[in-house]
């Protein structure tokens with residue numbers, strides 16, 4: 001009997017499992033931890049992949065074992081007609097999980113169409129319950145639109161909805177409990193994210209990081225003992241999951257103080273078709289050029305296969321070991337290569 005092909009793994013035995021697909025580098029918010037500068041260098045328009053190009057590349061990735069795709073950005077809903085891309089991707093039978101992370105500003109008008117097109121899961125970023133803070137910190141007066149987006153996603157059947165909160169000392173760390181209460185009332189699962197020193201976070205400092213340990217301590221003070229939940233499988237999700245004494249589940253993404261590089265199965269594709277093997281990687285692999293110059297699927301598979309087989313990246317662990325840890329990049333270096341920005345390669 002023919003044996004099934006052995007899964008593609010990197011030098012540490014990590015499979016090629018999930019792909020973050022950044023559909024645009026544009027964003028309609030200016031969060032201080034991600035896009036704090038006054039202006040940015042954008043990817044040239046002609047370099048942005050069409051939906052058909054994206055669906056083809058995703059097909060090559062799923063041939064090699066990818067089963068999960070998350071649409072991200074920039075703000076993915078700024079990409080015109082996103083449900084059409086979702087519809088194309090949903091036809092790919094090898095995809096078991098098709099998800100999106102959004103800031104929610106445009107979600108109210110898109111939630112239904114995304115659901116109908118075949119999107120399975122949505123995560124909405126919500127860092128504060130206070131409109132004044134959102135205005136000051138993310139430079140948008142439209143906090144109410146985020147809440148309407150959350151309601152629309154629920155109504156469209158995206159349940160359980162996930163909420164992402166980057167916790168930053170001196171900004172929103174006094175809302176750790178309030179955000180949990182909000183999520184619980186919504187029936188949503190909250191994931192606290194440690195502030196990461198990624199590209200874009202030019203104002204990062206260690207003092208502003210609220211660690212997983214501290215988040216758990218604050219929650220335990222309010223609610224009582226917190227129970228860690230077992231990981232669902234051998235590949236660790238970015239979030240470690242926990243439960244409050246009443247069973248409410250939540251997650252913490254502790255990439256800054258407890259990196260999960262050892263089990264990281266994810267890679268990232270920018271909107272211009274540059275493939276990154278790690279969120280922290282300085283350089284990516286150009287897939288757009290071979291794609292547009294007529295490479296066959298087999299040639300693209302071989303490029304991806306041979307690159308992944310040599311992968312050694314453990315970016316977050318390297319950052320943890322770095323002495324005098326500060327912002328990863330200064331603004332000049334980000335201007336020279338905008339693909340190093342978090343908003344270009346996606347969170």
Ligand code: SAM
Nearest residue numbers: 034073074075101102103125164195196201347
């Ligand atoms: N615009 C969408 C959104 O707001 O969710 C998708 C892109 S955004 C880059 C994806 C995620 O990355 C968001 O949850 C955001 O909070 C997170 N993020 C951005 N910069 C971060 C940083 N410096 N540390 C931790 N998380 C960060």
